[in-house]
Amino acid sequence: MGFPAHEGRPGAIGEVHARPHPLIEAPRVLVQLSFMTDGGSAVDHAVLAELSRRLGIAAPDRQARHHAMKWGKGTLRWERHTEFSTYLWEGPLGAAKGRKAEDSPFGNGFSAPGTVISGIRLEMREWTPESEPLIAGFDMESLCHSLVENGLAAIATDFRQDGDGLTRILVLDRGLSASRRGALAQRLIEIETYRTLAMLGLPLAQSLSGRLRRIEDRLAEITGAMRAGGRGGGQELLAELTELAAELEADAAASLYRFGASRAYDGIVEERLAALGEEAVPGHDTWAGFLQRRVAPAMRTCRSVEERQANLSRKLTRATTLLRTWVDVEVEKQNRDLLASMNNRAKLQLRLQQTVEGLSVAAVSYYVVGLVGYLAKGITVFGINLKPELVTALSVPAAILAVWWGVRRIRRTHSERERAASS
Numbered sequence: 001m002g003f004p005a006h007e008g009r010p011g012a013i014g015e016v017h018a019r020p021h022p023l024i025e026a027p028r029v030l031v032q033l034s035f036m037t038d039g040g041s042a043v044d045h046a047v048l049a050e051l052s053r054r055l056g057i058a059a060p061d062r063q064a065r066h067h068a069m070k071w072g073k074g075t076l077r078w079e080r081h082t083e084f085s086t087y088l089w090e091g092p093l094g095a096a097k098g099r100k101a102e103d104s105p106f107g108n109g110f111s112a113p114g115t116v117i118s119g120i121r122l123e124m125r126e127w128t129p130e131s132e133p134l135i136a137g138f139d140m141e142s143l144c145h146s147l148v149e150n151g152l153a154a155i156a157t158d159f160r161q162d163g164d165g166l167t168r169i170l171v172l173d174r175g176l177s178a179s180r181r182g183a184l185a186q187r188l189i190e191i192e193t194y195r196t197l198a199m200l201g202l203p204l205a206q207s208l209s210g211r212l213r214r215i216e217d218r219l220a221e222i223t224g225a226m227r228a229g230g231r232g233g234g235q236e237l238l239a240e241l242t243e244l245a246a247e248l249e250a251d252a253a254a255s256l257y258r259f260g261a262s263r264a265y266d267g268i269v270e271e272r273l274a275a276l277g278e279e280a281v282p283g284h285d286t287w288a289g290f291l292q293r294r295v296a297p298a299m300r301t302c303r304s305v306e307e308r309q310a311n312l313s314r315k316l317t318r319a320t321t322l323l324r325t326w327v328d329v330e331v332e333k334q335n336r337d338l339l340a341s342m343n344n345r346a347k348l349q350l351r352l353q354q355t356v357e358g359l360s361v362a363a364v365s366y367y368v369v370g371l372v373g374y375l376a377k378g379i380t381v382f383g384i385n386l387k388p389e390l391v392t393a394l395s396v397p398a399a400i401l402a403v404w405w406g407v408r409r410i411r412r413t414h415s416e417r418e419r420a421a422s423s
Helices: 009-016 041-055 132-137 178-198 201-227 234-276 287-294 296-382 388-422
Strands: 028-036 066-071 074-080 084-092 115-126 144-148 153-161 167-173
Touching (some): 028 178, 041 074, 132 167, 144 287, 153 287, 178 234, 234 287, 296 388
Antiparallel strands (some): 074 084
16 A cells, blocks of 8 residues: 555454364364463474474464464364464264274374363264264254254254263255355354353352352351440451451452453353354254253353452442441540540649649748858858847748749740740
């Protein structure tokens, strides 16, 4: 176009065509294994590098998220997802009881990049009187059999695993194009894959349910104790509430990703089921009807646990706030009592100080009068005829008033300095 392109434009445009469905001719078999890759993409690339070395071809780029290579008479396709990776081999269908003739890569030389979470074997066959009896090979108790593609294909499975641990899916075709066969096969494989991944949240929800119940019961006991009006042990109750809240938040953080992933996978399953456009076969369940009864309750359990976690978190927050207010009031009451006690002690100290001041006035006055008496006795040496007893007696009121006035003056000076400093 001659204009600068946005740096994300190639990736955004290429993602639409990143994972095209294969073009499938009947009869054909598709075997897909899905692995949880906790070790990251490096493990997948090591597996692909080994497979490429065995074929004598170049390994895919380490940044690639999907890759395809020829394997025997078929094709091996690899895709990297957020927490798992899939290996899909599509090749010619072997004899009914001779799977060894199928040269899939999942033999003794295949190194699994992680733990298997899903395994699927989909057989695409022509719809003939000879192939129809194959439906009877499924478990009739859980058989799902319906028509799709406006009646041009029939799909059947029992969602059970065979001796190899693979979920068997049978597609009978009577007129689909290669493109439509590929799209249908991809849609059915994704339903089984994402259905299994969505169910990973159920064991976690069941394990958390008991712990939530214990926290709910203990919260009810604590709030009951608060309602009973007992003011003792507020700090202990607050510490216990804090521990319960920490435990709940730790569980919620640990389950956040798994529950979110289960919701996303369940949404993909519902979209793929809606896209199938199933027509019910009399006497049999449709895929959507069967999964609605079996998977939907598990997803509701996961959502219920999530909602209980959120509600319990809010209740713990309110209870903690209430109890903290309660404790703060108790602390303020204690502070008030402490201040009142300090005020009483200050009053007692003031009275004691006033008493001491009175005694000090008397003591100082006594010493002053004593000095005056010695002065009166000594002045007679100069020929002045004064009676020392009379002079001493007359000096007592004057000495007391002078000392009292001096002490009062000093105390007033200190008070004025304190008021000036505080202002």
